[in-house]
Amino acid sequence: MDTTGVLDEALERLHTTGPEFDDWLSNHGPMAVEALVRRGEGGGVHRWLDRYTTRLEDRPASGDAIRDDAWADALGDPRRLGDWLDHFDRLLVADPREPWRAVLATWWPRLLPGIAAGATHPVIRVGHAVVGLRAEENAPRLRELAHGLGYWAARYQPLPADLALVSSPHAAAEALRAVPPVADQSRGIVHRLDQLTELPDWPTARDVSGPDDVPGRLTELVDAAVRYYATHAHGSAVMLVHAATAPNAVLRTLPDLPRALWEPGLAAAWSASAAVTAAYRPAGPAGAAHPGSASAEELFARAAAHGDEHAIKLADTVLDVAARHPEDVVARSAALRATELIDPL
Structure with missing residues (x-):
């Protein structure tokens, strides 16, 4: 467990940025910092972020909310990336009705056929998020799972x-x-x-x-x-x-x-x-x-x-x-x- 709070601080910094930059390149920051902290290299995380975040872009704005009864219509639509991030933020952080594992169990089979999404970066980001949550459940780590699932849904690609x-x-x-x-x-x-x-x-x-x-x-x-x-x-x-x-x-x-x-x-x-x-x-x-x-x-x-x-x-x-x-x-x-x-x- 990260007793220093470095991972959560790093995730909070990164959650002001979007999952992509330069049109389609993936934001690897959350995946890298989770690995660095878990492997004992947390002392250099913020210096690493100071360099890495210079290339990132702001979190995309949302438009129309993803409807629970019409989510499939927005699946694989990268124009709805901000909407998808907000959708999972609501499910996992802002207004949770179920534990995060239940949300994951619902969405995993929906998203799995599109595992190639974003050159497989979304599923990798979800994997790192789950590892972090397994160690400790808190708002930054729940929001990280929300970003991973939202990115996957927006870039869904069978x-x-x-x-x-x-x-x-x-x-x-x-x-x-x-x-x-x-x-x-x-x-x-x-x-x-x-x-x-x-x-x-x-x-x-x-x-x-x-x-x-x-x-x-x-x-x-x-x-x-x-x-x-x-x-x-x-x-x-x-x-x-x-x-x-x-x-x-x-x-x-x-x-x-x-x-x-x-x-x-x-x-x-x-x-x-x-x-x-x-x-x-x-x-x-x-x-x-x-x-x-x-x-x-x-x-x-x-x-x-x-x-x-x-x-x-x-x-x-x-x-x-x-x-x-x-x-x-x-x-x-x-x-x-x-x-x-x-x-x-």
């Missing part, structure tokens, strides 16, 4: 409806390597995702037999995506981060969701990870950077000093993998690779 699912290898690592790249990688992620025609059908190919299987399968996927990043990050050192952090956000959220929602979460997490992999897959792998004797904790501290929000988020996920596999050099090399390839803040 993958192509005619996407074919084809038989895949049984291991997540093999399935990721089997993901075919999209044909044209010359533009942004929306253009790339629109080209998707097929993905390996990994979760159903693994014959998930019930909710008890889901945490292990998600863990396998996160581990595989981190290792994939170590050797394929040159495809896009920034964007391929999300192939690991999006499924990790779903994994982190599971304990606060009804078990009936776990299996759909696994399928959506795979779709998100595989879609990002297809969008930014390079022609071939490269050698993984060797971290030497540096521990995952030391590599996270290096990412914090480097300052880039993507490097911080990836190093945070690498720490989760390292906790399961302390001797996994390839996973640790992923954190090092991010600081090598991504420009520092």
Whole structure:
């Protein structure tokens, strides 16, 4: 638990800003500060924010309220971003009628088919918000969940409806390597995702037999995506981060969701990870950077000093993998690779 109040102070600073800037870039501030505080780097958070917030824009104004009986009409409409933020602020902070876990349980299945929204940043932001709320419930953390859900609703983006699912290898690592790249990688992620025609059908190919299987399968996927990043990050050192952090956000959220929602979460997490992999897959792998004797904790501290929000988020996920596999050099090399390839803040 953050006994210093740094996280809540940081979130209050960030909640005057919007989830996006420069038209479509995602505000990573809340995700990064949650990871920094939880991983023991809270002392530098406000200095980090002083640099990071110079690029951000004000929170968007609201117009027409989202109606409880007509919310679907506004789903996926980025022009309603301010309305969606206000809607979830009302549900979670201003006029709550249910606990936050009940609100999350209602909206998770509504939003999950659009997990590709905002290049998967909304679901990642929700995952960090849930981790913060699990440690302590208060207004800044509830409002952070509201911002994450509102951002997700406004940018809701299903993958192509005619996407074919084809038989895949049984291991997540093999399935990721089997993901075919999209044909044209010359533009942004929306253009790339629109080209998707097929993905390996990994979760159903693994014959998930019930909710008890889901945490292990998600863990396998996160581990595989981190290792994939170590050797394929040159495809896009920034964007391929999300192939690991999006499924990790779903994994982190599971304990606060009804078990009936776990299996759909696994399928959506795979779709998100595989879609990002297809969008930014390079022609071939490269050698993984060797971290030497540096521990995952030391590599996270290096990412914090480097300052880039993507490097911080990836190093945070690498720490989760390292906790399961302390001797996994390839996973640790992923954190090092991010600081090598991504420009520092």
